[in-house]
Every structure is written in C-alpha cells, then in structure tokens.
Amino acid sequence: MNIIIVGGGTAGWMAANLLNHSLTNTHVTLIESPTVAPIGVGEGSTAQLKQFFDTLNISESEWMPQCNATYKLGIEFKNWSTHPGHEQYFHSFYGQTDLHTQQQFIKSCLLKRQGVAIDAHPDSYFLAAYLAKQQRGPHTQADFPFQQSYGYHFDSGLLGLFLANRATSKGVKHLKSTIAQVELDSAGNIKQLVLDENSDGQQCIAADFFIDCSGFKGLLIQQALAVPWLSFKENLFNDSAIVLPTMSNQLQAPQTTSTALKYGWQWAIPLTNRIGNGYVYSQDFCSADEAETELRATLGLLNCDVSARKLTMKVGRVKQHWYKNCLAVGLSQGFIEPLEATALHLVQQTIESFIACFEHNQPSEAKRDSFNTQINNRIEGIRDYIVCHYRASNRRDTEYWQANGQNEMLSASLKNIFQCWLSRNDLTSEIAHQGIENYYSSLSWHTLLSGYGVFPPSVAKPSYTQQQQIKELYNFNHQCASHFRALIPIIPQQK
Numbered sequence: 001m002n003i004i005i006v007g008g009g010t011a012g013w014m015a016a017n018l019l020n021h022s023l024t025n026t027h028v029t030l031i032e033s034p035t036v037a038p039i040g041v042g043e044g045s046t047a048q049l050k051q052f053f054d055t056l057n058i059s060e061s062e063w064m065p066q067c068n069a070t071y072k073l074g075i076e077f078k079n080w081s082t083h084p085g086h087e088q089y090f091h092s093f094y095g096q097t098d099l100h101t102q103q104q105f106i107k108s109c110l111l112k113r114q115g116v117a118i119d120a121h122p123d124s125y126f127l128a129a130y131l132a133k134q135q136r137g138p139h140t141q142a143d144f145p146f147q148q149s150y151g152y153h154f155d156s157g158l159l160g161l162f163l164a165n166r167a168t169s170k171g172v173k174h175l176k177s178t179i180a181q182v183e184l185d186s187a188g189n190i191k192q193l194v195l196d197e198n199s200d201g202q203q204c205i206a207a208d209f210f211i212d213c214s215g216f217k218g219l220l221i222q223q224a225l226a227v228p229w230l231s232f233k234e235n236l237f238n239d240s241a242i243v244l245p246t247m248s249n250q251l252q253a254p255q256t257t258s259t260a261l262k263y264g265w266q267w268a269i270p271l272t273n274r275i276g277n278g279y280v281y282s283q284d285f286c287s288a289d290e291a292e293t294e295l296r297a298t299l300g301l302l303n304c305d306v307s308a309r310k311l312t313m314k315v316g317r318v319k320q321h322w323y324k325n326c327l328a329v330g331l332s333q334g335f336i337e338p339l340e341a342t343a344l345h346l347v348q349q350t351i352e353s354f355i356a357c358f359e360h361n362q363p364s365e366a367k368r369d370s371f372n373t374q375i376n377n378r379i380e381g382i383r384d385y386i387v388c389h390y391r392a393s394n395r396r397d398t399e400y401w402q403a404n405g406q407n408e409m410l411s412a413s414l415k416n417i418f419q420c421w422l423s424r425n426d427l428t429s430e431i432a433h434q435g436i437e438n439y440y441s442s443l444s445w446h447t448l449l450s451g452y453g454v455f456p457p458s459v460a461k462p463s464y465t466q467q468q469q470i471k472e473l474y475n476f477n478h479q480c481a482s483h484f485r486a487l488i489p490i491i492p493q494q495k
C-alpha cells in the first residue's frame, strides 16, 4: 500500500513514524508545504506520549535533550475557584502508590458531599502533587519499586524536526511541495494530489490511501471530501490564543500551570530553555489587544517589545475521521482547547486505532464505522470534561465567567455526572455505567469536582478515626515522595 501524509506538523510526523513502523508492505510519503509553517504550539502531553516513544524504541536520553523537554506530573489549576482552600488544585497523572490512597479519596469526597468537614482536596491524596511541591521528578531511587506515570513538555518545532529525521532515516519519503488541488475519482475517493508550479518536475502524486494532517483547514477531509464540521462553540466559548514565550529563570517545574484570567486562562509550560506562555480566550468577550495586554501584565512584559503570536482556534470535530480513502489526524480532524493538553493524545489514539483496523487484512465498512464512532465518543468525552471545568468554576467576575456559569449547553452525559455528584450518589458507578472511564477516569472526575470545591457547607465534624486515617495518608505520601529523585536545576541559556 502507498500512503501519502499531507502535512509536516507534529500530527504528520507522528503518523509517519507510527505507520511506517507498524504497517508491513507499506510505503509512506509525507508532503509538507515549504510556505505553510506548522502551528508551532502544542508543547504539553498526557502520560500516553511515553508509550509512543516506547513503541518506536526511542529512549528519553535520545529525544528529550534534542527537544528541550522536561517531565510533567500533571496540571496545576490556579484561580479557577474562589472557594476558600480550593483556589488551586493539581490534576495528577496517577501512579502506583495512588492505588493505596484512591479509595480513601473517593470516600472523603462522599463524606464531604454529605456535609462532613473532612479534607477532600485532591492534593492531599495523590503523590504527584507532593512531588511537584518538592520539585521532584517521576523517577525513583533504586530501592523504591513503585512507578509514577508522567508526560512531557517539549518544544513543538524541535519535536517535529526530531520525528522528521527519525522517520526519513527509517525510509519515509519526504517531499517539500504545496498541494494546489485534490482530484477525486468517480467513486469519490482521492485519486491524486496536484502540486503547485514550484514543485520541481513532479506535478501529480497518487496513492492508495491519504492521511490528512494539513491542520485546521482540513485540505483533504474538509475541503476536498466535504466531510461536515461540527462546531463546539456553544459548549466552549474560547476561540483564540495569544502565545508569548519567556526565558526560563527559575527551577523547572514538573507541571503545566493553568491560571484562570478575566476572559479565559493562561498556560505556563516549562522547557529547559524557556517557558511557553499563552492565553486562551474568547473573542466574543475581549479583543486580541485586550487579551495581549492582560497576558503581558501577568508576565511583567507590558513595556517590553518581545512580540506575541495571535492564533484563532477552530473548536469542534469532523463528522467522520476516516472517510473514503482518507483519514484525518490532528487539527484537521478536530480540536478542543488545550486545557488538558489532549490533542496529541488524540493524534496517537487515532493512528493506533487505525493501524489496529489493518491487523487482519483489509478493514470492512463496519470496522471503519465503529472506528469513527469510537473516535467521536473519545472527542466528546474530552469535550465534556473540559466543559465541566467551566461549569464547576464559581468565578463570576466578568461577563465571560458569568456566561460560562450559565451555559446550559451540556451533554446528557455531563448533566448526569453533575446530578450524580450533587445528589451524593456513587460517581464511580455512574462513570462506569456511561462507559466513559477510558476518556477520563472516575478519579479524574472526582479530582476536578473536589478540586474546585463543589461541596455543600459542612455541618458535621469527621470522627477521630477518620481524622487519623487522613493523617496516616499525609505521612504515607510524604514518605513515598522522599524516594523520588529531585529535579536537576536548569541553568537558563541566555540569548
């Protein structure tokens, strides 16, 4: 089979590596435009990305230094809630020691929902929050056998370059050309791509299968094949971002920070040489200039001439990701604002599920339909979790936060989750009953709702035994944390 990938952003190069590695008797060619740059953001991952490198047998010592990468133990959410004691919380990547504390966490959340004044803050229960506070990484000393899961922060441009070199060294063909036109055959499949006049010699290129990694425009899936786009604008208001990196002048932190601002939220992603900063906001509530001023003020860059990039985001998904002889991967298939840094996770999941469909000969139409349903459910599961951040936040200081607080465009699934939490029912059973635990686990839902302090006023004291159990748990986590290695301070490179 000949496969052509259109697009040389992170999605394109991840697809090139995985397809080339996993599909036998397949020739992979990647075409990218020399005049359209990749989006140049997307610098935080989930814990899933480790498996991507493991599959390709790429060690951390090989790729991380080349991409200025750091470890990520989770995301710290700041100023999303004004409930005392809940102004910040940590959404951890969970580890093996958390198996010991998770039941106690779920139990404490239930007690607190019932009005018992018990500590149900997620940061007390999960090891990653302790490690982050103590500036420790995910690796243990030799005598401690329990593993902590983790993701990464990295420079997206350097990661693209690294993956491009890797793919081409393993036989992927790389063409730098702009596609001017996409031609379909009589059955509506893509027949060939017509290259623009600057492509020396070659005018057309044909293949059996095409992967659309052309970014938000969706050159193949949306433009040529006219697969409909379903917008999530009613659920999620943010449609823009300002990007403004700063030099790193502090000890690297093993977490992404997401701080709520007046019209959205600000990310801070620590790399070894800089901090990636950005403001995700809604143009319906503030202009790009206002957003830039607010971001600069938080970074102390109001009178500084470092330029900021302004991006617009298309939030939603295509109706079908695999249509005819084309698979959409990355921004062309859909995008949800990067609050939980899930986009590359979806890229990886989409390619891996696609490869799995080829395990037993040619995939049937039924297999393709079930693939599309599976990816759509995943995207909607992620969307609901992100929407939940806005509905669980009690900020009402601007029209933006008021509108978010009043937004009733919630899926039935999310409504049931809120209903279950507020009526003090078993949320773990509800998540299992809905079959959505693969997108976000019950622990993640408990973490979000308790992290924001969605609890009634306390009317009863915890028992002596309950207090003792919590104290033991603090000790347990402190002791476990002491077995993890401290992060090595990064000396900033001055430019």
Ligand SMILES: Cc1cc2nc3c(=O)[nH]c(=O)nc-3n(C[C@H](O)[C@H](O)[C@H](O)COP(=O)(O)OP(=O)(O)OC[C@H]3O[C@@H](n4cnc5c(N)ncnc54)[C@H](O)[C@@H]3O)c2cc1C
Binding pocket: 006, 007, 008, 009, 010, 011, 012, 031, 032, 033, 034, 035, 036, 037, 038, 039, 040, 041, 042, 043, 044, 045, 156, 177, 178, 179, 180, 213, 214, 215, 216, 219, 241, 278, 311, 312, 313, 329, 330, 331, 332, 338, 341, 342, 343, 344, 345
């Ligand atoms: C503000 C923001 C923050 C984000 N943060 C995160 C994050 O923290 N974590 C995360 O996982 N994801 C994040 N993402 C998403 C992430 O950036 C993308 O999923 C990722 O970069 C993949 O992009 P892509 O490869 O699909 O598209 P792009 O990077 O846009 O690449 C498109 C490619 O298509 C090529 N192309 C376009 N037109 C043509 C043509 N006519 N002919 C030939 N080639 C063409 C271009 O040359 C380019 O190579 C973020 C996104 C945004 C907008």
